[in-house]
Amino acid sequence: MQRLWVRYAKRGRLRFTSHRDFARAFERALRRAGVPMAYSAGFSPHPKISYVGAAPTGVASEAEYLEIGLAERRDPDEVRRDLDAALPPGLDVIAVVEADQRGLADRVEASYWRIELPGVAETDARAALDRFLALASAPVERATKDGHRTIDARAAVLAAEVLAAQVRSPAPPGASQPGETAPNVPCAILDLVVRLTTPAVRPDDVVTALRQAAALSTPDTTLVTRLAQGRLDDSPPATDADETPAVGGIRLIDPLVANAGAVPPN
Amino acid sequence: MPVESVFARLEPLLPRVQKPIQYVGGELHSVVKDWDDPAGMGTPAGSEPVRWALMYPDAYEVGLPNQGVQILYELLNERDDVIAERTYSVWPDMEAVMREHGIPQFTVDGHRPVGAFDVFGVSFSTELGYTNLLTALDLAGIPLDAADRTDGHPIVVAGGHAAFNPEPIATFIDAAVLGDGEEAALRLTDIVRDWKRAGRPDGRDGLLMRLAVDGVAYVPAFYDVDYLADGRIQRVTPNRPGVPWRVSKHTVMDLDQWPYPKKPLVPLAETVHERYSVEIFRGCTRGCRFCQAGMITRPVRERSITTVGDMVQRGIAATGFEEVGLLSLSSADHSEIGEIAKGLADRYDGDNVSLSLPSTRVDAFNITLANELSRNGRRTGLTFAPEGGSERMRKVINKMVTEDDLIRTVATAYGNGWRQVKLYFMCGLPTETDDDVMQIADMARRVIKTGREAAGRKDIRCTISIGAFVPKPHTPFQWAAQLDHETVDKRLKALKSAVMNDRDYGRAIGIRYHDGRPSIVEGLLSRGDRRVGAVIRRVWEDGGRFDGWSEHFSYERWERCAAGVFADTPVSLDWFTTRERDLAEVLPWDHLDSGLDKDWMWADWQDAVREVEVDDCRWTPCYDCGVCPSQGTEIQVGPTGRQLLPLSVV
Known part of the structure; x- marks a missing residue:
């Protein structure tokens, strides 16, 4: 059996795809693309696919990972091309590489999130973030299937910074009525590196903490994107051309990079 | 713009x-x-x-x-x-x-x-x-x-x-x-x-x-509708020159010319059916008297085995679905269903593509078919629809199957390795008595007893699923009184306790039913006339939404709004539902032409009450239901004699 690692993105309106929805769409895309999947044995055979912690529904992502098992060998780049063509635009396959012995899950220590806060001024966001980072802990409540659960949103945050606020129209072009000029509003951008813990701290937990513990007035809807996942690396960049995303000097190493000749685009 | x-x-x-x-x-x-x-x-x-x-x-x-x-x-x-x-x-x-x-x-x-x-x-x-x-x-x-x-x-x-x-x-x-x-x-x-x-x-x-x-x-x-003082319709008349007195249904002939869907939608969200469905024929002349679908879609028009094969091949490639549904009102009746099932099972052997037929009539041949379709090993559940609990009831509804046939068929299913059989019934059929419904329990007991002998093991199950009957327009039961929901519920409760209290078989029999009240509303909306529109509107204004969902449906709301709208009129919720009509009454849909001859339907309704059965016109002479001559259509059935060839390896 050939094991392949797949990095994919969830973009635009398809960020509302839940993990279950994605899994179903992915299995169908595998069949349409003619990928010769290996199946589990037993009464109800399933194609061999294993996922690494998926981003929450409604959160966009540039860095989701999974592993597939093939019954016959295929060129990873052909699989990437065929799968990407079989998936709807917005569910995009970024890279496919041969799997390594060490598991995919072991290569994910932390996640890099970008949170856009329309209507929030940069200075307000920065002040709130400073208050948040000064806290020893920031317990927040999250509704779960079994009721409410309290999670510390602070400890898992390894690094955070507010980027220069962008001016963003409250709605994308085309939404406003003809002749009407959409007023521009500030939009603070918060970048976070969050360590993978159990239970996982999600970006919206941090936003809740900023609101509750750091008195930030947050908008109803935030746009969250996962930009990277991987192992933590706090060494200085090897070259100036190194574009590995970094927050506060902490970088994440793409789980797929360690495999020779498999540096993904992007 | x-x-x-x-x-x-x-x-x-x-x-x-x-x-x-x-x-x-x-x-x-x-x-x-x-x-x-x-x-x-x-x-x-x-x-x-x-x-x-x-x-x-x-x-x-x-x-x-x-x-x-x-x-x-x-x-x-x-x-x-x-x-x-x-x-x-x-x-x-x-x-x-x-x-x-x-x-x-x-x-x-x-x-x-x-x-x-x-x-x-x-x-x-x-x-x-x-x-x-x-x-x-x-x-x-x-x-x-x-x-x-x-x-x-x-x-x-x-x-x-x-x-x-x-x-x-x-x-x-x-x-x-x-x-x-x-x-x-x-x-x-x-x-x-x-x-x-x-x-x-x-x-x-x-x-x-x-x-x-x-x-x-x-x-x-x-069209203008005039009413009699007692609430019945006096007449329905066109109010413009050039507008036809009656409007006819449309019938597509030659389904091979219409091989849709070719590229079905594949959703990201989870939906109730996740499969490629192909209609293998349209129409049904089995003549089940309760079945509106069978009455209004006549005559039978088959899609040929080769078109079915092509549609499945293209549909699977275009969607990536793992399941294929062979749909129709009675799929085992396709003249080449055996060849279709075998041909598709051969083509997709080892491909993790499963084939399914919707609920079927009780017929030994269906087990052979189901065995073929489940060749890859999954024999979980089979569904049959005897519809009527007693032999007498099945004569009334023209569902021609004897109790012995039914038991034999189901036992064969267990003997072939099927562990679970689901049986569909209706409650509240015309002329039904308490005893007719209680006989469902006897039948289920016999099914399990015979099934255990045939399977040689005790862990087989039978699930009984029961719906309340709603008389529908354009059927021989369009004149029938709908049974009130209190009696439906009483009969179903008695049946359930009889099944659950059975020491030998009770635990092998599951029973599922819904209360009879939504069916009364369905009855109002099915056989209602224009005066019912005001009830729908009032219910909606009162917050009524998603009436097909039990968590949203409110019978109390429908009952209250109907009472309000119909106050001081000769009609009522009961008038539209539990009242029997006679031949002379102008029915709200009489000016809409399904092709069925009203005199034939009335005669068939009388035959129902007398427990007289009628055969399928595909195999016996025409019994003059009226559809083919009035619509200019004809029965289109095989066999074509063609076969599904193995798919060439791409």
């Missing part, structure tokens, strides 16, 4: 609703065309496209897989001069968000406002979608009352089986199309196109007249 997508306004609100994926569209094989230039060829003057918004009036998860909507969506979009988009009922949480932010009912394809389309086509497989129609109209900014609509509003067209009696929604729709939609939708499109190109002569009224005079659709506003 370009029409703006509402998506930019919708998107920031989506995190606030449940399952937002159902509102974003983007399904595989969905189509978004340019509003003014659907062909993408530039816009020659005077070639304004015809724009359809197609709706299935239930939640996306139920509506998306609907075959009718998918067929019309694909068929209409194949034309360069047509734009067809889809819309579904939004859940109450989304409705609240849309009202709060002034977002209109939108299509999931282009997120265009439904009110901007030319035709708003709504497919009703069940009458319980009527309140959802009102929600969609209201959110779309289309006046609920057709009489209040102006030239700027779409024409609202109902289709689907419920359109064979659209009288309860007559005030809310502009037109109804009866029967098969393929040719009718194209013809309606041509009429709309010609009218638009001619400069829309006489506006909305002019278009509706063209539709009515052509006969492609029934336009309720062009």
